[in-house]
Amino acid sequence: MPSLGADMEVGKVAKWLVGPGDVVRRGDVVAVVETEKSTIEVEIFEAGVIEELLVPEGDEVPVGTTLARVGASGGTAARAPAPEPAPEPATKRRRSAVGAPAAASTRMIRSGGLVVSPVLRHLAERLGVDVHALDGSGAGGMITRADVESAGARLRQVSHAPMNAGRRAPVLGARPSPPPVRRAHPSLTGVRSSPLARRVADELNIEIDDVQGTGPGGAIVVSDVRRAAQGKLPEAAPSLGQSGEEEVPKEPGPDAAISGTVAGDARQVAMRRAIGALMARSKREIPHYYLSTDIDMSRAVAWLEQANVERPVTARLVVPALLIKATALAVATVPEMNGFMTGDTFEPSADVHVGVAVSLRTGGVIAPAIHHVDRLSVDELMVALRDLVNRARGGMLRSSEMSDPTITVTNLGDLGVDSVFGVIYPPQVALVGFGRVAERAWAADGMVGVRSCATATLSADHRVSDGHRGGRFLGTIDRLLQHPEEL
Amino acid sequence: MTEAAPAPAGASSPEPAHGLYLLREMVRIRRFEERCVELYSDMRIRGFLHLGIGEEACAVGVMQALNGDDAVVATYREHGHALARGVTMRSAMAELEGKVEGCSRGRGGSMHLFDKATRFFGGNAIVGGGLPLAVGLALADHMQGRSQVTACFFGDGAVAEGEFHESMNLAALWHLPVLFCCENNLYAMGTALESSESETDLSLKAASYRMPAWEVDGMDVVAVEAAAVAATEAVRVGGGPHFLELRTYRFRAHSMYDPDRYRDKAEIEGWKHRDPIDHLVQQLASVGSLGEGELEQIEQDVDAEVDDAVAFADAGTLEPIEDLERFVVTEAPGPGTGS
């Protein structure tokens, strides 16, 4: 049966025009075939004698079926058009969308798959429920929300088994996101939360169900989660972003822009109180230990001078940029300095967001983060630093900058202080301090000379690291500052 | 109004050697097309298949008037045009079988044969879609001062499309070197010319754009050649675009899956009596140009060539699927536009 069109699958032999014993030449019309669309005369491509008609008139056969046997008029068997396996009708080959269903009788099956709405599928996935293990209580065995929720509740009682993050199907071109350490269980009551909020809640080990949402439609957004994380404090420090924080009392206007220049006394008092509470808590809860070391800054200073010759005034580098970068890079050697203490557990952070202590015009200090300092060039860091300080002083910081620092650097060099032993900002575990760069007598290679030096100090959480590690950390910072061109 | 132009000379017999050459070219196309029927029935050629059996004289005749650096634009019924233009039978057959050795890497299939070496610009499946391309190719020749010609083949169906009229007008307005070759086989798929055109005299339509237009017996390759040579000479020396209406007929249906309900069997038989191959054979034989056994030799040679092409195609390879996204954009840096 020849293929007479792209979509032809079967044909019926309406009439044979030849019979056994007839001699045929190439191109002779030997049969009339009926298809869905019309009737076609079929020609033969062999020459020879018809031996046997294999498909009787009126039979419908798939394309490729041998219709007749032709012998060569000379003895050698001529080849009839090679039989091709009939293409499987599409319906047979549809693979079942899911694995083999158990106890099928009560379940509605369509095309081999379950009838479960996308919303419920999503819910089931979130709860770690296998829809195929469920008996649907709905009409015709359909799976209902109650079925999924009760299965989920049973699961929670048994364990906190997280959903297998690896099962997530890769999206073409998707940027691989770091799998969360533990997935927070989303609420079963339908409270919505943003993906970012859920991720951060996971990282900070916050129960997202407990978070008060202030996002659109009451959804939980990341600032809510961060607030909840800090809210374990007696009084949360007010963040200086614009995402509708409500803690600050007597705020003029419903959506007043929070700007340093417009800050009233009430705000200042509130801030002081909050900082005080934070410091008290830090001292209370974190067993600090302190280390210090003097660092020869002559190479760094010389390099800086040279580098700045090549830069326009607006892009000139300052010493703090080098100090911050060196700190960020040193984290790679001693990761116990970079991360969060949550409860009794230290979670090191793969990211290095360095909090930079900034003194405010109105008094007080805040330490917002520059993100991913380890990945920034010194010039980029300079731009970020300048921008951060401006915005910090202008009250235009983002809440993530307040909540993201994984380690903090404080530099009081400008104020002429030689060394500073700071208080760690919980939930961080380390604070690096730098004093001023000044010329001092310095003994090296058996001689006494004058070098530019600065004292670097470390305040660290003794639950996470000890003097040995702390010393290593400061040593690394020192070493990095001896090669400023590689920062 | 048709401009005064020398009418093509009467179809006098060609030189014997040339006559044999024309015959061989038409037989090549005929046997190639017939083999395609077999391969399609056997599902080695898929999709749509439009055969030019009966129309061989048009492609072969016009190609005689073209030089290697002229351009050809054709339709989806273009196997004969490709072969006559110089696309090898091997690369055409491999293309039909979807192999990477095909002239379009298996990307095009029967309707989209392309060949850069012979300036064969397809292979176009949109009826009338190739005409503006031909106008543009001619525009480039004109602007670069080249005396090349663009031969544009299309059917009577294209005459209904707006692009036909836009292209004819533009070519005539700008005096561009296009040879418009309309293969009028009286049917656009299943629609007869008389049910589609208020004016069925196609040369008259061309004339309305002030373009010299001739009707030619498309079943007589010698006549087609004579007309094409005269027309292209005129085009080449700056005579502007010319139009040839090649009156021809396709012996098979529109495509493989067409029951040909719209044509009268007697009409088909009538045209088959005017088979261009038979006609030339008789012509050559009558003046003694066709020697004993020469036709058989031609048939043998052509059969061997077709067998070889099929074997080549069958042994061909499929383009690796990793290459799926190649050639959406140009790979090597293109020739920069000057400094």
Place this chain on the structure above:
Amino acid sequence: MSTVTYREALRMALDDALRRDERVFLMGEDVGRYGGCYAVSLGLLEEFGPERVRDTPLSESGFVGAGIGAALGGMRPIVEIMTVNFSLLALDQIVNNAATLLYMSGGQFNVPLVIRMTTGAGRQLGAQHSHSLEGWYTHIPGIRILAPATLEDARGMLWPALCDPDPVLLFEHGALYNEQGELADDAGSVDLDAAVVRREGSDVTIVSYGGMLRVALGAADGLAEEGISAEVVDLRSLRPLDTATIVSSVVRTHRAVVVDEGWRTGSLSAEVSARIVEQAFYDLDAPVARVCTAEVPMPYAKHLEDEATPQVRDVVSAVHMLGA
């Protein structure tokens, strides 16, 4: 630096291209004697002559196809289609020929053609003259789509587009022709691939292009007064999209609004939104918002046209709704 209009910048680009390479020529309706429907090609006919600046009959399909053929034949044509609305008459040539010839021929025939079109609403020209269909065109593989929104881009995109061996569609916005600004005297070719952050911000990313860029920037100004810091990204290239720039911005700001003058359904903003969700899902603190033209054929009356098209206040509202 000089003060120039968007129109003048485009003209400078045309003049420069015609001067640099003899294979370049301009073809379209009323580009010569009329001086160009929007006066972009004013003076070019006098300067370069009728062979290089060709007035065509009203045959969009015919002359766009001729442009393709001329490109195949070794020229570097610039085909002007008066507006994107009329390009529909040439859709067959653009989609079935220009975009596909290279692929269909297995890599043999590339089409180095540039097509310029005017797009957008805002001048009360009614439903058949106000389409923004550049988003539609971004659906088609095989063509590059550009939308210059700034003077630098108006001046600088044409030459590299001509150097591209494959077809390029350049969409000029009709309401920008009179926009004035400062342009460096030595302004030249620009990069064609990258989206650019026109304004840095930290609270929300506003993605836009072409005529909508100024709406986005206007919204960013308004938002700044409220203490909301908006980052504005100018797509510049609509196909291919510079997804990396968009995503890296959203990863920082955690919120996104896409401003697109096309209709919302099946638009470019839908594509941008999908990509943001695909690649920045875990960094989103709110759903991706879109501000598009209302789903109506463009009305003539000014107040209705303004209501239908994205305005600064619409973008500001959208940002507010994200809780930024």
